[in-house]
Amino acid sequence: MALYRDRDTGDLKSQGTLRKENKNISFPKVWNNSTLDVLNVDEVLESNPPTEGIGTYQYPQQNGATQNSDGNWEYAWEIVDMFADIEGGQTKEEQEAAYQTSVVESASAVNRANRDTILKDTDWWAMPDSPTMTSEQTAYRQALRDLPNHSNWPHLEDSDWPTKPS
Numbered sequence: 001m002a003l004y005r006d007r008d009t010g011d012l013k014s015q016g017t018l019r020k021e022n023k024n025i026s027f028p029k030v031w032n033n034s035t036l037d038v039l040n041v042d043e044v045l046e047s048n049p050p051t052e053g054i055g056t057y058q059y060p061q062q063n064g065a066t067q068n069s070d071g072n073w074e075y076a077w078e079i080v081d082m083f084a085d086i087e088g089g090q091t092k093e094e095q096e097a098a099y100q101t102s103v104v105e106s107a108s109a110v111n112r113a114n115r116d117t118i119l120k121d122t123d124w125w126a127m128p129d130s131p132t133m134t135s136e137q138t139a140y141r142q143a144l145r146d147l148p149n150h151s152n153w154p155h156l157e158d159s160d161w162p163t164k165p166s
Contacts (some may be wrong), residue, residue, distance in 0.1 A: 004041035005065050005073050012044060012065060013097050017158075047074040057082040107154035115144050136165035 003012045016040055019027060028035060036042060047068075049060035058079050064078040083095035090098070122141060125133045143162035147153065152160050 001156070003044040003075075004036070005044050007040045007042060010064075014040070018036050045072050045074040047077070049077045050079060057099070057139070104154055108148070111147065111154050111156055115147055118164075119142075119144055128129055136164065140165050 002016060004018060005012055011020075015031070018041065021027075022039065025038070030089045031043075045068075050063075054060065056083055060077045061080045062075050063078040064076045065073045067092055068074050081092070083092045083099070085092050086095075119141060122137070124130055125137050125141070132164050147156070147161070150160055151155065
């Protein structure tokens with residue numbers, strides 16, 4: 001969403017806000033420099049959020065606008081913590097631990113569901129009216145059952161999953 005910086009106050013506003021504040025102006029479809037001058041605003045250009053210096057439980061958040069070396073206004077960014085101590089409540093560390101637990105539980109549930117689907121799809125190998133299950137098929141199904149004991153569990157990569165025998 002395009003934002004514009006008020007030249008007097010420095011406030012950032014959307015086109016919608018500027019249209020509501022200036023109901024008596026007929027706006028062109030494309031805003032050029034003369035439109036910006038009438039509204040006394042400057043366009044704020046997109047800028048990439050920072051990718052370095054971000055900790056485990058931090059993220060970049062857009063925070064106003066700053067003037068670049070070319071004199072253009074662009075998004076300013078700050079790195080903020082996902083969690084903070086809550087007075088009379090959980091500490092930052094407790095919140096991080098609870099979040100990490102939920103991430104692990106969620107990844108475990110997804111991997112178990114995927115594993116169970118694969119096992120279900122290969123159940124016919126073990127049916128009495130099917131040809132005898134090969135040792136490769138038996139090993140494959142056992143490897144699927146053993147996945148929760150894998151050293152990378154629950155954060156499995158594709159290479160951690162057993163290869164289905166042909």
